[in-house]
Amino acid sequence: xxxxxxxxxxxxxxxxxxxxxxxxxxxxxxxxxxxxxxxxxxxxxxxxxxxxxxxxxxxxxxxxxxxxxxxxxxxxxxxxxxxxxxxxxxxxxxxxxxxxxxxxxxxxxxxxxxxxxxxxxxxxxxxxxxxxxxxxxxxxxxxxxxxxxxxxxxxxxxxxxxxxxxxxxxxxxxxxxxxxxxxxxxxxxxxxxxxxxxxxxx
Amino acid sequence: xxxxxxxxxxxxxxxxxxxxxxxxxxxxxxxxxxxxxxxxxxxxxxxxxxxxxxxxxxxxxxxxxxxxxxxxxxxxxxxxxxxxxxxxxxxxxxxxxxxxxxxxxxxxxxxxxxxxxxxxxxxxxxxxxxxxxxxxxxxxxxxxxxxxxxxxxxxxxxxxxxxxxxxxxxxxxxxxxxxxxxxxxxxxxxxxxxxxxxxxxxxxxxxxxxxxxxxxxxxxxxxxxxxxxxxxxxxxxxxxxxxxxxxxxxxxxxxxxxxxxxxxxxxxxxxxxxxxxxxxxxxxxxxxxxxxxxxxxxxxxxxxxxxxxxxxxxxxxxxxxxxxxxxxxxxxxxxxxxxxxxxxxxxxxxxxxxxxxxxxxxxxxxxxxxxxxxxxxxxxxxxxxxxxxxxxxxxxxxxxxxxxxxxxxxxxxxxxxxxxxxxxxxxxxxxxxxxxxxxxxxxxxxxxxxxxxxxxxxxxxxxxxxxxxxxxxxxxxxxxxxxxxxxxxxxxxxxxxxxxxxxxxxxxxxxxxxxxxxxxxxxxxxxxxxxxxxxxxxxxxxxxxxxxxxxxxxxxxxxxxxxxxxxxxxxxxxxxxxxxxxxxxxxxxxxxxxxxxxxxxxxxxxxxxxxxxxxxxxxxxxxxxxxxxxxxxxxxxxxxxxxxxxx
Numbered sequence: 001x002x003x004x005x006x007x008x009x010x011x012x013x014x015x016x017x018x019x020x021x022x023x024x025x026x027x028x029x030x031x032x033x034x035x036x037x038x039x040x041x042x043x044x045x046x047x048x049x050x051x052x053x054x055x056x057x058x059x060x061x062x063x064x065x066x067x068x069x070x071x072x073x074x075x076x077x078x079x080x081x082x083x084x085x086x087x088x089x090x091x092x093x094x095x096x097x098x099x100x101x102x103x104x105x106x107x108x109x110x111x112x113x114x115x116x117x118x119x120x121x122x123x124x125x126x127x128x129x130x131x132x133x134x135x136x137x138x139x140x141x142x143x144x145x146x147x148x149x150x151x152x153x154x155x156x157x158x159x160x161x162x163x164x165x166x167x168x169x170x171x172x173x174x175x176x177x178x179x180x181x182x183x184x185x186x187x188x189x190x191x192x193x194x195x196x197x198x199x200x201x202x
Numbered sequence: 203x204x205x206x207x208x209x210x211x212x213x214x215x216x217x218x219x220x221x222x223x224x225x226x227x228x229x230x231x232x233x234x235x236x237x238x239x240x241x242x243x244x245x246x247x248x249x250x251x252x253x254x255x256x257x258x259x260x261x262x263x264x265x266x267x268x269x270x271x272x273x274x275x276x277x278x279x280x281x282x283x284x285x286x287x288x289x290x291x292x293x294x295x296x297x298x299x300x301x302x303x304x305x306x307x308x309x310x311x312x313x314x315x316x317x318x319x320x321x322x323x324x325x326x327x328x329x330x331x332x333x334x335x336x337x338x339x340x341x342x343x344x345x346x347x348x349x350x351x352x353x354x355x356x357x358x359x360x361x362x363x364x365x366x367x368x369x370x371x372x373x374x375x376x377x378x379x380x381x382x383x384x385x386x387x388x389x390x391x392x393x394x395x396x397x398x399x400x401x402x403x404x405x406x407x408x409x410x411x412x413x414x415x416x417x418x419x420x421x422x423x424x425x426x427x428x429x430x431x432x433x434x435x436x437x438x439x440x441x442x443x444x445x446x447x448x449x450x451x452x453x454x455x456x457x458x459x460x461x462x463x464x465x466x467x468x469x470x471x472x473x474x475x476x477x478x479x480x481x482x483x484x485x486x487x488x489x490x491x492x493x494x495x496x497x498x499x500x501x502x503x504x505x506x507x508x509x510x511x512x513x514x515x516x517x518x519x520x521x522x523x524x525x526x527x528x529x530x531x532x533x534x535x536x537x538x539x540x541x542x543x544x545x546x547x548x549x550x551x552x553x554x555x556x557x558x559x560x561x562x563x564x565x566x567x568x569x570x571x572x573x574x575x576x577x578x579x580x581x582x583x584x585x586x587x588x589x590x591x592x593x594x595x596x597x598x599x600x601x602x603x604x605x606x607x608x609x610x611x612x613x614x615x616x617x618x619x620x621x622x623x624x625x626x627x628x629x630x631x632x633x634x635x636x637x638x639x640x641x642x643x644x645x646x647x648x649x650x651x652x653x654x655x656x657x658x659x660x661x662x663x664x665x666x667x668x669x670x671x672x673x674x675x676x677x678x679x680x681x682x683x684x685x686x687x688x689x690x691x692x693x694x695x696x697x698x699x700x701x702x703x704x705x706x707x708x709x710x711x712x713x714x715x716x717x718x719x720x721x722x723x724x725x726x727x728x729x730x731x732x733x734x735x736x737x738x739x740x741x742x743x744x745x746x747x748x749x750x751x752x753x754x755x756x757x758x759x760x761x762x763x764x765x766x767x768x769x770x771x772x773x774x775x776x777x778x779x780x781x782x783x784x785x786x787x788x789x790x791x792x793x794x795x796x797x798x799x800x801x802x803x804x805x806x807x808x809x810x811x812x813x814x815x816x817x818x819x820x821x822x823x824x825x826x827x828x829x830x831x832x833x834x835x836x837x838x839x840x841x842x843x844x845x846x847x848x849x
Contacts, residue, residue: 007211008767011776014790021325021398021777021789028394028428036432039465043440043451046461124449128456131449135440153832162837166208170837 015169026173030180044132053199060196069112076105077182080175090165099155106148147181150174216765217738230734241794243327249313256306263297266290275687277675287671288355295358301341303477303615311420317725318414320405320741322775325398333392335802340385347377354378362452362462367445379438380809386435393424401780407743408783418504419483422511423476434469467518475514481618485571488625491721492568493560499552506548513542523594532591539589566640570621577613602662608655632730633711639703647696654689657682722747727763739766740776801830
């Protein structure tokens with residue numbers, strides 16, 4: 001054995017919140033997913049520009065379900081953020097309550113969204129607008145399903161006591177994904193539900 | 203509950219014989235046998251698999267090209283039916299662009315990055331394995347279609363409305379659509395890995411102005427992939443929806459066929475740079491070793507690498523000059539396409555100056571790298587010509603474009619790659635390739651390539667359209683097509699010589715030793731082939747040329763290669779800060795695992811299910827994917843304490 005007297009600097013070991021490679025990996029994933037939605041919305045905008053506002057359905061979309069549903073999704077982000085604070089402070093009850101609340105709100109969003117889909121007068125194949133509406137909101141729904149699944153797995157790990165105030169990067173990383181899914185919805189919601197009110201008279 | 207160690211001060215030791223290598227080998231080596239083989243996450247193993255697989259695809263794509271050249275060698279030939287010709291030119295393009303050109307560079311980068319950066323593996327070793335398995339699955343998926351006569355047959359850029367169901371009713375286009383989405387997953391996870399590895403796994407002291415240019419090239423390509431690949435994946439997904447579920451994205455009546463071209467080329471043009479910038483990086487790093495001097499203009503070359511890609515996102519419409527877009531748009535994109543030559547040319551001047559002011563040692567690898575400069579200039583000039591809208595109107599869809607794309611892709615991808623094989627083969631295998639056979643190899647390829655592809659410029663100017671399966675004797679193209687076919691077969695003989703050289707040298711090549719070239723970068727400081735852990739101690743880097751400091755004498759500081767941090771409590775490497783390369787974390791690296799293989803298998807099953815609308819099968823694949831992911835991310839409750847195990 002060689003002389004072991006010299007020691008390097010004091011260094012943290014293993015993943016540690018935002019100092020982990022997993023956090024950067026998630027940021028890259030969010031970047032590429034954001035690009036995907038950007039191309040989707042670009043395609044939608046391309047149709048709008050090429051065909052003009054008359055291409056939109058004659059009646060503006062109802063905000064009756066979609067408006068409150070947006071608030072539900074935003075509330076779920078707040079819940080995750082609050083739960084993450086619990087993980088940082090070692091309060092497992094708060095972590096579980098935050099994650100559980102977010103999962104419940106996410107499932108509620110999905111349920112309302114299915115009613116919203118059923119209420120539409122057009123279908124995936126009845127018009128190009130319908131193709132875009134259901135494809136883009138469908139892409140977002142798929143992301144919500146994945147996000148809820150991730151939160152559920154993290155919830156189970158939290159309940160099993162796998163996380164400590166110092167080590168809980170799955171909580172940090174999955175909540176970043178969840179916030180991203182919410183932000184994407186705000187953009188999709190603006191494009192499909194708000195923008196028509198700004199462009200043309202019904 | 204857990205015995206996690208929150209922080210520690212790693213020992214600094216000097217390498218002494220087997221110490222600490224023997225212990226690190228036990229920690230890092232992959233267990234033998236099939237399970238070990240399927241579970242390995244060693245970047246060197248994955249890199250070699252990538253390179254070998256990509257070379258197999260190169261051969262397949264090459265054979266496809268040769269069959270087409272038989273058909274075109276003379277007028278009115280009947281070697282192939284028009285339908286067979288369609289599938290051949292499509293699969294040739296798909297194979298070369300998607301299954302060879304990008305993966306071969308990924309393979310080299312996978313193998314080399316940790317060795318260049320002074321690390322023990324990439325940031326996400328398991329993601330690395332996943333990237334390879336999904337790539338393999340996507341390649342097999344598309345080739346399964348091809349060998350059953352159901353392969354893509356609408357050209358590699360797959361324009362609608364030809365590719366819509368009305369005009370292409372078989373599953374050919376669906377095979378392409380789903381196969382390319384699958385490949386996109388591989389590219390994406392690979393790119394994430396490169397970006398994060400660049401940011402976090404460089405050796406202490408390796409600030410971003412000290413990394414090899416190859417890492418700049420691959421980093422730039424990876425960032426671009428993250429931003430661009432979703433575009434093509436989406437385009438193919440929407441097309442698949444159109445074809446299978448009756449949506450209205452690209453149809454002629456309610457849809458926008460031209461949107462396909464926008465989405466395809468918004469991806470396609472950045473992709474062209476993604477499959478050349480890492481190859482240019484390999485030249486920037488390896489050429490100086492043969493010129494016995496550092497690369498001229500490191501900083502401009504690194505900046506222009508990034509700059510080329512940034513501009514590369516703004517030139518996609520030059521593939522669409524003939525589609526009737528408004529002239530303002532054409533002017534803008536024509537201007538951007540002319541401007542991009544400036545950053546693209548920086549490296550050319552840098553390489554030329556490096557040779558000019560150096561003392562070149564003419565080896566096979568040098569010949570490949572130096573000739574690449576010539577081919578790059580020829581391909582670049584034909585690119586500048588077609589950046590001009592009126593010239594493009596004359597030349598688009600002719601053999602001039604075929605000549606251009608081949609000068610660019612063979613010139614800036616294949617020639618550097620073969621040079622890189624000659625240069626890094628000794629590192630990978632411990633043996634040098636035969637030099638005399640290498641020179642013959644080079645001249646055969648160089649003459650064959652120019653004989654085969656330069657006349658295509660003239661054929662294009664004479665009006666020969668690309669993608670025709672035959673032509674009449676009265677067109678006046680016959681003799682030149684014969685020359686092209688002869689040249690392409692000579693070029694193929696050159697590629698064959700490379701494989702013969704590899705086969706001979708694997709057994710009988712001269713033993714290389716750690717540093718056969720007297721090269722400047724870190725990979726040459728470790729044995730050939732490198733041990734499973736790469737570096738016995740983590741090196742500390744003080745300059746761009748750690749192995750040349752003793753004679754360059756740029757600074758008084760010296761990199762330390764045989765004394766450094768000993769990280770031996772399990773698979774560990776050092777995490778450093780993004781810009782300065784200051785150590786700030788001990789990264790715990792994952793053990794070998796079957797999860798990436800299972801995940802890739804699940805994905806492949808999902809895509810096969812989707813192809814045949816067998817939704818139960820797709821669901822089954824999805825369940826395997828989900829289970830693999832949960833196993834993958836399972837938190838580590840107990841950290842194995844290697845000290846205890848070793849006593």
